[in-house]
Amino acid sequence: MPELPEVEVVRLGLVDYVVGRTIVDAVVHDIRSVRRHLAGPHDFLAQVIGSTVVGARRRGKYLWLPLDSGDAIVVHLGMSGQMLVQAPSVAAPKHLRISFALGDGVELRFVDQRIFGGMFVSPAGAELPAEIAHIARDPLDPAFDRDDFASRIKRRKTGIKRALLDQTLISGVGNIYADESLWRSKLHFARPTEKLRRVEIDRVVVAATDVMTEALAQGGTSFDALYVNVNGQSGCFDRSLDAYGQEGLPCVRCGTLIRRDPFMNRSSYSCPVCQPRPRHPR
Template structure:
């Protein structure tokens, strides 16, 4: 599933191609891709009719476009997108009128898995390609964010789609309050990896980057939040932010055909992973063989020497 770095790569690819463009048509090939849209395709067509995209925004793993009407006034709604497990938003130029561009990365068949297309006034199409159809597109009303800061990267103001109102800020958001997030982590008894994945404390982190952050911070996945010191909780959050920044710099992490950027290129951070997917290989820090265990339905990769349980009586033993 695309995580924060992958979704941010997609946003950055879409922003210059979509912001300022008018939506001319909505082409729906598979109505299942609109299952989040109340009222179905007719409701979405109505929300998009005559609108222009004025901003491409991301918070966590959610993307949205701000919409303005023909007079330039904000419509009060956002066009939301979520990539789910296998979704891609791919740019198709007028020169590629019959099909999306040939992939420079391991993309699934774009004709077979194209579910929806947005046709823009310059002839460009934005294709939503989704092999498993867990992603989707839908319109969501805007509402003021609680803290008054910009709603996400690329947002002009604090207006947040209602569909993302319960989503915490992510670690690449300048408005994220890391000390407050660390304090919140320490109030919960669940394992720290589960807390990182919960999205209500901090958003955008999935299985890959949680494992990488915990390896960087020398903390086991099942360490209770209540066993963390403030210093260690902050170290975990900072490690997660740093590893996602590194992933973002190389286009994210692609293991298979299910993640490519807006131009069909794959990311290369898989070559730099220290923990995730490396079970049976030596830890690059101490040489101990890395392990993988199933915990609460998810695989967790860790070093049994570097990432020992935190003693409850001594909360900050490295």
């Protein structure tokens, strides 16, 4: 699934191949992909057709394309979303949900198998769409404020992993990078946030920043001219994961077998020795 580095690679692709172009036509193939556009698919099309894309921006895993109208097309890739720049003659991919004709034989295609993602138009949202203003900055954002993050974390009464997955505290961290960041910083996912020391909070933020930076460095190299691809499952990134999905494999730090615990109807992977369970977990 697209994690923050993949989303950033998509943004870079959009900057290269979509910004500056005018949407001459568009088709919504599946209305569920515009379900967050409350005025409906016809209004969505009316808002975008004829507009020129003047930028490609990102906050966390949200992307938005500011238009010359001052509005913005907000995009979330969800679990399986892709943005493909292809010639119209290329056969329509399975799960094609929305397509934009950009003229000169270029089409922007939104492909999304599971429809967790989608698009909507944010009125006057060019600078920062109001609908995503509650999303915190991500650790790769130069304006990310570590002091503010630390003080907000300590005011929470929950486990550190839940906090890492909370978009209003820090954005862009999904289940995979949460587990990787906690493994690197040697913190158990159920450590109570209010009892964390500042040095521990800083450690996990640095770890998250490093994991994402490394993934981004790898992803940036596999970019193809006419193909803005961001499907993590296709192996766009050769992620070297130390914890996530490593159940039963030895921890590369101490050799203890990585374990999997149920967590929020999903899984948490951790090293039982490097990341000792707290006495009073949350």
